[in-house]
Amino acid sequence: MFSTDRAQAIADRVESFVRTVVVSYEGDPRCGFHGPGDDLVMELREKARAAGVLTPHFLPDGSHLTQRETATVLIRSGLSPLGPLACNTMAPDEGNMYLLGKVGTAQQKAHFLAPLLEGRGRSAFFMTEPATDGGAGSDPSMMQTICVQDGNHWVINGRKAFITGAQGAMVGIVMAKSTDGACMFLVDLPDPAIRIDRVLDTIDSSMPGGHAVVTIDNLRVPADQMLGQSGEGFKYAQIRLSPARLSHCMRWLGACIRAQEIASAYACRRMAFGKPLVDHEGVGFMLAENLIDLQQCELMIDWCAGVLDTGALGTVESSMAKVAVSEALMRVADKCVQVMGGMGVTGDTIVEQVFREIRAFRIYDGPTEVHKWSLAKKIKRDHKLH
Template identity: 75%
Template sequence: MAFKFERNGISDPALEIADRVEAFVRDKIVPFEHDKRLRAHGPSQDMVEEMRALAREAGVMTPHILPDGSHLTHRATAAVLMRSGLSPLGPTAVNTAAPDEGNMYLLGKVASPELKKRFLDPLVAGKTRSAFFMTELAADDGAGSDPSMMKTTCRPDGNHWVVNGRKAYITGVEGATVGIVMAKSDDGACMFLVDLPNPAITIERVLDTLDSTMPGGHAVVKIDNLRVPADQMLGRNGEGFRYAQVRLAPARLTHCMRWLGACVRANEIAGDYANKRSAFGKKLIDHEGVGFMLAESLIDLKQAELMTYWCADILDSGARGTTESSMTKVAVSEALMRIADRCVQMMGGQGITADTVVERVFREVRAFRIYDGPTEVHKWSLAGKIKRDWEKGQAA
């Protein structure tokens, strides 16, 4: 029994988009997985442009945002983004990748019409890439999982704001043309939209990381007297953390969607290997140790998919979904890690080579357990809520 994507509760138009995305990724993008332009810090810009040209030709560019600018529901988006993730390169090709997907969502909710036209429209068209500048270095005692520790500052200066600080693990900044910069004023956190590259923003180094499919990699960046026109503040002074919350829960969930698709594909490859490869007189799948791993992965995949849809429905109801997205992020990232690990193990020596995408999926999914909050931070947050709810019950 192969894994089948859920189709219940998803509109026919959304399923049609999802099916086209799946066909495109499998037929056109999978062959790029062995392209020499895919390096340690992600695919080269010309490779990105080539894949996106194919996506435009196939009519699957930014498929979760409709021609009138409206978004699919979170449930329908899940159906589409899971299919886009069937190759680690799929989200970049069809413009559903982080950080662009989350940045487009945020700008769509918060940006003024003028800022949308200038910064959002080119992102939706897939003509540009973006970066989100929030995380800072531990060496600077800056903001990591705790954004309240932010050290980057901003101060008003006439009709501009001046920003200073350092940021770290900034995905995709090399080659990006749109930046969302978070800094702290006397009134609280602020967000600014900036054109990139900018002489006041210097890439100190692109880090060598476990994952390797996000264009531009992850960089350490210095911001030195960056002057931003006041009308490029996103929203209002001091409300940056509130806007970050707008982005937070949906972005956690879309990570789950994309990497679930990658693990579906890895499991397909491992299952094919187990059904073809023989050892000790029978096919690998007929050995209980291997067969049970495939069964466990099938269960994990379906549970992860259904939990993702559950959280999507919470968001579609209009709720913030902070708790639900934390629960889902923990459950799905841990389940996908188990699946990816089993796939490598079942394939033995072949599983740790780059001959198939399984090894790359393993590395990408391991990083996912840290992205958008490590598992332990989410558990700590959930435990805090459990305690608060208990105390409220006692007081009542």
């Protein structure tokens, strides 16, 4: 993977911190069914701050590493499911920070971005809506949440679903539809007009606050807290989503690299039928196939990051990367569980959790099938042009 000296130095510090400090917290009882508790998150972030690896993909002058440099760093932070939380490289905060850095005004950055960069609070991105309401999911044009201007404020009403980290968040980015089109608003949380109806029970458990269903009831937002311009919300969503999809790939690649390490170590020491498991072709070949998939994931991430670094929106490239990497990592995680047999389905290592998280990752930021459908439409358009 392409890297620079500065990115490699940051990544080395991040990896050392994750392996020597964060890994020891993986069995902490504060890691609950709906994600790690905020007290654990803040404890880890204090340790990351002391180690100089908090929000490592942002430089001291406020600038962001290139996407290829970010990949070098975020892969290392993902070596533990708790690593991105500790280092402040976790979704949805990482994507929200990126968007605010690109679109926010100086005043908005001072009020909403600064505490996120400093790791003092978490954020949530309110876009997806309940399917039962016919709301926006993979098709954002179905958005039902509305916003109406009232003097120097906007009033927002609607429902949202699968809102990661809404429970306990400090900053919210709310998407709603005006007569101009989609809009984004920055809000301080908690707010009594944003009610968490319930936190869903989901297969994954790595994200603080879990994934909530939310009702927004006459939320009043000052006009100067609109992010960008009225009607431009979908454009801003793409600014956020392309690198955010790729960041997911980076972090979960790190997790699968660690799962492969654990499964390989197990296969090399576990004896069966007179020899180590790794010497049985059925096991050794699975681990070999994992090495191939991991290398291909790294190359795909590096290629897509390079496209984004040219200034391109990268929606097509990020769709391809998201599909290829999520599906490959699913194969890797599944084989790691299989290699470890009964141990692989226990909580004695992180392999079982990584398997669950990767299964959910195939749906995060658009299911595989939606991305393939989008790519197929591009093929059809390109064919017509010729």
